[in-house]
Amino acid sequence: MGENHPVDFNNGSFFGWDIPTTSAAQFMKFEPDGHLRLYQWAGMDWREVSDLLRTEAGDCGYPMVCGRYGVCTNGQCGCPDAAKYQSSFFRQMDFRHPNLGCSPVTPISCDYAKDHILLELKSTYYFAFDSSLNENGTELEDCKNNCLSNCSCKAALFVHHQSMGVDACDIDTSQNNCSITITSPEFGFMDNGTSKGSCLLLNEVFSIINNEKYAVSVGDGSSLFIKVQSSYVEKPRRIKIILASSLGSLFAMLCIVGICFVVIRKRLKESNGTEVDFLDQVPGMPTRYSYETLKALTEDFSRKLGEGGFGCVYEGILENGTKIAVKCIDGFGQVKDSFLVEVKTIGSIHHVNLVKLIGYCSEKSHRLLVYEYMANGSLDTWIFGGKQNLPLPWHVRRKIILDIAKGLAYLYEDCSQKIIHFDVKPQNILLDPNFNAKVSDFGLSKLLEKDQSRIVTKMRGTPGYLAPEWLSNIITEQVDVYSFGIVIMEIICGRKNLDWSMTEENRHLLSLFKIKAAEEKLHEMVDPKSEDMLIHMEEVLDTMRIAAWCLQGNFSKRPSMSLVVKVLEGLVAAETNLDYDFTYSSVVSTFTGADPEQQVVDDATTPLLPSTLSGPR
Incomplete structure (x- = not known):
């Protein structure tokens, strides 16, 4: 089982982790998701105060954070990059939930072991690696061959030995010489050309870490070799037939591609000229x-x-x-x-x-x-932990909320045409040197005439910020009001609407909002990093209720953005009769309004965009 290593708790430090000093009771819990969390008694219940492994493990250093075969990059999940290979070997289990992992397109079969190949994922790492393995070193090719020859092996992790610079100074007293051996300071091949390192064979492949974003870097000398099944077709007599037909087809395809290239190039030139002429007008x-x-x-x-x-x-x-x-x-x-x-x-x-x-x-x-140019970048870098040493004070957060509301109100009521943004989120809110907020990225927006109140369109926007009425495809500017409500909550709580690093009960911000509102404990959701917000708690709670107003499942009960501006400026009172079931929509079927002049149909085929998409910086 290996050696036993004692763990000491000394002066607030436990195995190198600092434990906050308090008179309240505390306990640590190693949770099913791999996190080691510290809980503290808060008088009524236990509250999480620290995620002890986060410094070492970051967002990705846990076994199932992205499921089997999932590649974790800075907290985001994906499959091994099929674009680097000639064919796709993995697919997502559920594209709507990438954290569920990936599965091989062709399952590995021991009956076709000769068709097994290894796909190399460079700059990747694995949570189970132990640097003490193979202290004498294993050759890279031996590591790969050991996995290919073992049917139960699903992948092999190889980490090149790290050089420490000047290895030794051997002094020959008779010659009065000092012999110094210098090796590369990076992980990788040694100067003498060897390829030895540590090899770990995996019978199961859980979440894979993209080492470029990993909290504890081990350099660029780590690679994961994943075993996949190549084609089962192996009959020699079919190979000749396929080869002959392929050569004939290739010649025909080259001719077709050449013709298409000429036609497409001509059309692109014509299209580009038309587009430029249109913009000039x-x-x-x-x-x-x-x-x-x-x-x-x-x-x-x-x-x-x-x-x-x-x-x-x-x-x-x-x-x-x-x-x-x-x-x-x-x-x-x-x-x-x-x-x-x-x-x-x-x-x-x-x-x-x-x-x-x-x-x-x-x-x-x-x-x-x-x-x-916006000197302070996008809002998400300030409220989602990217600048943890500089938490925004409440007066700055409140001003940002008001600025966003004024920008959206202008789009709906003061322009010659009504403009629906369709992608209101922190990544699309930019901050100037004085933290004045400006709405950006209008690539998904739609223009409506002033007398048009609804539009029928394909779903567009970012998951997590979409209003429930998208199920009906009958859309008004109230979809932006709903997204704005989510942005308010993210600004106040200092976290994302959907955070997979949290426990299941705290993962969804709006679900937590509903629970805390029923318990009259909304103050527990406020960003604890900003002491200034705790001082202005009553004003913060009033703003959270404005967010709840914007998040009403029935879009007809949400306020207009101009009304939100007046409420934030203290000119009118906010609605108090609110429903905290924000995902409910009273619209479940296609709108059948009597006045066709009040709606417009958009046949655009814009797909639902993933949450990583964002606007100009």
């Missing part, structure tokens, strides 16, 4: 830049600010010294449509709480948007 359009100009202003796109769902954002400087953020949009189809929507939507509107579009580029295949 839009009144009040921002400056149109050439691609070479933006390339120079961003120093060849060398300073990346962030990465969103449709491309990367880079920092640049105009000739007058003004900083800008340049968003490069990648792709075609839906992405191209998003570019056009964003330019048309915010190109001609101006409001202090909407991000300003300075210019754009539509040249050949290049699609770029130029925004004003």
Whole structure:
């Protein structure tokens, strides 16, 4: 079973972890999800005060955080990247719940062991690795062959031995020499060309750690080799037939592809010319830049600010010294449509709480948007723990909430056309140097005439922020009000609406909101990192009730954004008769209103976007 290692509790430190000093009773619990949590008696119940393994394990260092074969990257789950291989070997168990893990497309069979191959996932790690294994070292090829020859082996983790710089200084007293052996300071091959390291064979493959985002890095010298089943087809007489037919088909396909390439290229040129002509005709359009100009202003796109769902954002400087953020949009189809929507939507509107579009580029295949530079980045980096040493005080959080409300109210009531944003979330709220908030990313928005109150459209937005009436496909600006309510709760609570790192009862923020409201313990949900919020608790609780008003399952009972602004400014009182079952919707069938002038049908095929997508930075 190995050696027994004593664990000491000394002066508030337990095995290197600091335990908060208190007179209240405490206990530690090793939970089924792999977390070692510290609980403290709070007078009425036990409250979690610390996740002791988080410093070492981060979001990913737990056995089933992403299920079997799931790859965990900074708390997000996915399957082994099939794009690197010629075919897909894994698929998600449930694409709506990526944390449930992945399964092999073709199950591994011992009857076809000769068809087993190993797929290499570089810069990956595994929670069960013990650095004391194979102290003498195992050759990389031996490690791989051992797994292939063992049918029960599902994967092999190989970690190259780490060099410590100057290994030794052997002094020869007779020659008065000091012989020094120097090796590489990184994990990887030694200077003498050896490939020895530690090898761990796995009979089961639980969650895999993307080592680039892992809390405790072990360098780039760790790789996981996953065993997969290649094709069962092995009959020699069929190979010749397939080979001959493939060569004939290949020649025909090359001809077809060549013809298609010429046709598509011609159509793209025509489409691009039409698109540019259209943008030039839009009144009040921002400056149109050439691609070479933006390339120079961003120093060849060398300073990346962030990465969103449709491309990367880079920092640049105009000739007058003004900083800008340049968003490069990648792709075609839906992405191209998003570019056009964003330019048309915010190109001609101006409001202090909407991000300003300075210019754009539509040249050949290049699609770029130029925004004003927002020094403090997006709101999510401030409220979800990215800047833990700088918790926002209550007056700043309240101002951000009011700024968002004013920006959305302008979109609905003060523009010449009503604009529904469809993707209100912290990633799309940007902060200037004075923490003034501005709504950004209008790639999914829709424009309605003033007399149109509803739109029939495909589902669009981000999971976790979608209003329940999306089930009916009859949509009003109240879907943005619902998303705004969730953003208020995330700002106040300092956490995501859905957090898989928490216990099951605390995982869903709105479910917890309903429970705490019934128990009259809403104060327990307030972000504990900000002492200032505890001082202004009554005002914080009033704002939480405004959030509950915006989250009403029946969209007709939600307030307008202009009314929300008045309530936040203290001009009118908030509704108090509220239903805390926020997921309930009274609309379950297609709208059959008598007045067709009051609704518009949108046939866009915009799919539901994953939560990782975000707007300009």
